[in-house]
Amino acid sequence: MTEGRIAVVTGASSGIGRAVASAFTRQGIHVLAAGRSGDRLAAVQAELAGRPGTVVPHSGDMTHAAYTEELLAAAEREWGPATIFVASAGQGLPGTVLGSDANRWEELIEANYLAILRQLRATASEFKKHAEADGGRQVRDIVVIGSTVGRQISAANPVYGSTKFAVHSLVEALRQEVCTHNIRVTLIEPGFVRSGFQEAAGYDMEWFEAVAEQSGPLLVPEDVASVIDFVVSRPTHVHLDDIRLRPTRQKV
Structure with missing residues (x-):
């Protein structure tokens, strides 16, 4: 079902995106x-060389307006039109409404909302074009990494969480818009994942380790x-359109 398919994976240099690239190439994607x-x-x-599926890197900034189109075009030049797009790139921001760094709000919204909106629009437009050409015989997948804090309000992390709430609504709206073309738009909502994400975003790592002690073992990418x-x-x-996964011991 997957061998020979072509995927674009953002955020593929680390964390969940890197793990997705590894899983895909093992299956021949x-x-x-x-x-x-x-x-x-x-x-x-280099790490994934020699697998049934191959990796081609494409560095750049996902917040640039036309970058998604560049990625899809690059994949098509290499192998043919992509049929999978995984939106894994994003940023975190610690702090409450009153306590978070207001100087980082615009950057967060750009990365976690506007960039995702552009990715969804560009990818769905491209997938729909190809689906209309082949009558939807080829299934196409758009997968977006959300978060459990995009469903359950967190007073401790609401600014980041609000970007995920917004993205979750976009994913469901797009699913409804394109599903008749056999384009599956899927939301993945992880709980706590030990991936380096928290440290890169500037979260208090003592707090994070306390969470790991209470709720772990945590998920890994x-x-x-x-x-x-x-x-x-x-x-x-068959479409699994919205999946939450948590560490077994994570309460909320």
């Missing part, structure tokens, strides 16, 4: 790996990637 760091993407390419791999491998008529 070719991956255009997108991220900011060319060196780290090259390391991913490979746990999330295995779910995504399962989602895109379903038969054309």
Whole structure:
């Protein structure tokens, strides 16, 4: 069902995106790996060399308006039109409404909402064009990484959470818009994942380790990637459109 398919994966230089690239190539999916760091993407390419699916890196900034179109075009030049797009790139921001750094709000909204909106529009437009050409015989998948804090309000992390609430609504609206073309738009809502995300975003790591002590073992990126791999491998008529996964001991 998946061998020979072509995927674009953003945020592929680390964390969940990197794990998705690894899972996909193991199944024979070719991956255009997108991220900011060319060196780290090259390391991913080297690490996954020799698998049934191949990796081609494409570094750049996902907040640039036409970057999604660049990625889709690059994948098509390499192998043919993509049929999977995984939106994994994003940013975190610690702090409450009163306590978060207001100087970072615009950057967060740009990365976590506007960039995702552009990715969804560009990818769905491209997928719909190809679906109309082939009558929807080929299933196409758009997978977006959300968060449990995009469903359950967190007073401790509301600014970041609000971007996920917004993205969740976009994903469901797009699903309704394109599902008749056999385009499956899927939301993945992970709980706590030990991936380096929190440290890069500036969260208090003592707090995070306390969370890990209380709620762990935490998820790891490979746990999330295995779910995504399962989602895109379903038969054309089966769509797992919204999946939450948490560490077993995480209460909220």
